[in-house]
Every structure is written in C-alpha cells, then in structure tokens.
Amino acid sequence: MSEYNLEDKIVESAKKSQEFVVEKRRDFHRHPEVKFEEKRTAEIVETFLKDWGYETKRAAGTGVIGVLECGGAGGRIVALRADIDALNVEEENDVPYKSVISGKMHACGHDAHTAMLLGAAKLISDLRDSFNGTVKLVFQPGEEGGAGAKKVLEEGHLDDVDAIFGIHVWVEVPSGVLATRKRANDGFIGWI
Template sequence: MDLESLAKRHNDYQIEMRRYFHAHPEPSRQEKETSKRIGEELTAMGVKWEKAGTGYGIVATIDGNAPGKTFMLRADMDALEVLEDTGAPYASVNKGYMHACGHDCHISMLLTAAKILNEIRSEFKGRVKLAFQPAEEVAWGARDFIDAGVLDDVAACFGIHVWSDFDAGQVSIKPGPRMASADMFDIKVHGKAGHGSQPHQTVDAVVVASAIVQNLQTIVSREVAPNETCVVSVGKIESGTRFNIIAGEAYLLGTTRCFSREVRNELEGQITRIAQGVASAYRATAEVNYTYMLGPTINDPEVTDFAQKAARAVFGENFQASYEFTMGAEDFSEYGLKVPSAIALLGVRNEACGSIWPQHSNHYCVDESVLVKGALLHAMTAVNFLNSH
C-alpha cells in the first residue's frame, strides 16, 4: 500500500468534503441533509450502503478479496447549537448550528477512508463496515445502532476523534481508559417554607441543599480509591422566591465522571445515601434521580495494537502524543460494551493556521492537512485487523 500516493490522491476530496459538511451542520437527530449527502457520495463511489437505526444513520460495506471477519469504522455526524464566529469562507450557513466538535472531520475522514478501501479492496480479506452515526452529542446514536443490530456481525470496532489539545500530526492511541463516563443526577429537597424572620418554624431547603453539595465531595476524597479518577459536580441549584422567604424546596442538578466501570456502578448509591442522610439530619427529605448516560471509553489492547501499527506507518515512529486521557465522554463507549473497540484522538492544533481553540468553541477550527492521514489511519487499522484474523 503506497500511503504517500494515496494521501496525495485523496487529499483534495478530504478537504472538499470536510468544508461541505462544516458549512451545512445539523443538530442531533436532525441530520437529514448530512445523511443524504453521505449516501450520494457512497453511491458515486460504487459502495453499497443502507439506512440504519431509527434516525438518519447510514452503514456501508466494502468486501475484500476473500471471506473473513467484519471490522467496523465509525464516524459521528451531528453538530452543536453554537453560533459560529470563525470568518471561514465555508462557515456554517445554518445559523445557530456549528460543527464545533469536529464531526465534520469525522464524516469526511470516513468517506475518504471508504474511497481508499474501495480502491485497495484486493489487498484485504473480510468486510469493512463503515458506520455514519447520528446523535452522538445527545448520547443516543450508538445505542440506536446497537438496538438495530449494526454490531451483530462485527468482530471489532475503531473510531477517531479530532482533538485540539495537542499538535496536528500526533495521535493519542493507548490501551485502557481513554474517555470518562458521563452520567447525570438530580436531587429534589423537600423542607418547610416560612418567613425569613422566623427560621425556627421552617426547614430551610437552601441550607439542606448547601450541606448536600458539601458532603457529596466526600465521595471522591473518602470513598473512591486514591489511584482512581472521579468527579462529582453539582452544576445547578435552584431554590427560593424572594429575599424574606425561607425556601421549602430546592433542586440540584449535577454530573459524575470516572474511568472505571466499578467506580461508576457505586456512584448512584453513594449519592443517594448522602443526599437522603444529610436531608434527614436537617429534618428534610430528598429524592434522587440518577440517569446513566455514557460509560467510560476503554480501549481494547488488541484493537489498540493494530491501530498503533497503522499510526506508526501513517504518521511515523514518533506519532504518539503525550496525552493520557480526557474527562470528556463519547457514546463510542457503548460499542466497547459489545465488541472489542478502540478510539484514537487525532491532534489538529496548529497555531500557524489559527487552530488553537478548544472543542465546542464558536471559533473552533482544525489543521485540515492532517485529516487525510486520519482517513489512512482508519483504512490501515481495518486492513491490519482483517488480514490478521
């Protein structure tokens, strides 16, 4: 496989596609035109595809030169509710929406990988499944694909997320935990309202809520092992109506993050015990609702090894970025619960072209020159896996 020749041949297409999708972002579960264009591109390549799931997902397949296992490559499609302020000539034409997390790069890299794999199909056995997944930002798309049976014939899975925290041309791909879980909880405190001048006749929900917030922090400091990473954050508190009324109700909304499935499984019980125990100590009651959204993304060692070999061939010996993991979450983690999976973070930061903004910024942009190598990383990881099984 002549990687340099493939990169030169497909670079213009990669950039053209990225700029098209960047200019036409669509929010989660509304990716209708995005899906339509992906289908048109696949049809033009002569690649078989079909709609998948209950949304706007697309799954394409490319068969190699002999029967074998199926390896899945995944890209997410949805954009964010962000008003773009990049000044780029290909800036969003859908006001109020922007590809501020790089999903335009993900779509275009997987389309370019489809072109490459279709071109070199005589060089691998088995089947590559290309999954264009909607609704990652609302933690819905991966589960929808799984429920639709997209993984039923898949032996392993690989994905790429562009990343602004390190330099373009570097890749972070390591085994083990890579991205954190992301769950949500809310707590309703029920006290007793009354006049601000007569607190003894009340059960102050503001005081109770404050005590709950303080005590929740002991989960990380006193209940989670020091060698584990965990976050319990309360991001919202609502209570009270005016200055001279002691509130009888309070509402707290928060999130948890961790890298261990075992730690995650304990958090609901810990939060419930503390919230209800603290409320009881203050003569109040507390209702706790815990919503499991996304588990931690944990890279399978074998799939990671195939991806590392591909990265070494595409980016060179010093491809590995000095980057351990991120507290951000990805619904790619859902695939890892079903089949061996790995995700790579592809650096796109480059001060020379203004690519210095973090994910979800309204100024977010990327160094496009490395994206075609991301497409090659997709293709080579699939080929490495399939030809080894």
C-alpha cells in the same frame, strides 16, 4: 512503474484524496445538522458510498452504514466509525466555510470526522482487492446528547463486527499525530 507495497499504496491514495476530504469537510461545516437532523449529510455520504461500491443502509434514523466485502471470501469484519452531528452553537468564526445555518455549527470536529471517513471509504474501495474481509463504515448520528450510538447498537448493526475503530480529532493531540488507547473487556465502547 515499480511495484508498491500496500503501505505505499495507502499513503499515495490518501494524498490524492486530501483535496476531496478538505472540500467535503468545509461543505459539511457550512451545512451543520444537529442530532437526528443529519438528512443532507446522510444523503451525501450514502451517494458517495454507493458510487464506490458499498452496500448501504440507514441506522438510527439519519445515520448511514456502508458495507464493502474486500478481497476473497472470509476474513474478519472491521468497522470504522465517525460521528456526523453538529451542535446548537452560533458560529463566530470568520472563515469562507462558516456555517450558513444560524445557531448551528460543527464545534466539535464532526464535520472533519465525516469527511475523513469518506476519504477512508474511497481509499478502501480503491484498494479493496488488497484486503481480506468486510469493512463496515458507521456514520453515526446523534452523538451530541442523542444516544445515537446506543440506537446503532440496539438495531444490531455491529453484532457481527470483530473490531471497531472510532475517529475523533482532539485539541490536545497535535495535527499529524495519531493517538490510540486500548481497553479490553471492561465494557468501554469508546466514543460510539
């Protein structure tokens, strides 16, 4: 077997996790939990993170922080963030993974955000010796009107972070396209 570079390993690992990510997204979609009620979601996330070698702690009540030291000592601390809450909206879609909870649904894609960050968590765990530094995964509750980000920040979970990247699906961005935006030193904290 030929030796792959890191980019090839990441792509290969991501492809292998696609079915898992889709399955988890549909499960989260079927079981939506609104701001600060994300107990089931948090338990699932925390169980996977622990199984993959992450140290975990709760944040803002129902959020989860996963920490994994990668490679050798030192390096930067990078955080990846996804929101996990649903909305008080009745689902009218007719899909096999339709919400089973009346009056609640994942209408903003947070089910996908959670599943994608779980997929990234597995990938990072599998390739941890290829990275140098620490990864913090932030599964943030209460994004929809609950000021969950503020609570995570006030609890100090991000005080030592050198960089943070948030994830969000966006209807204006076609599937398969990655869009980024940079704001430096203007107080913008993204969608945290």
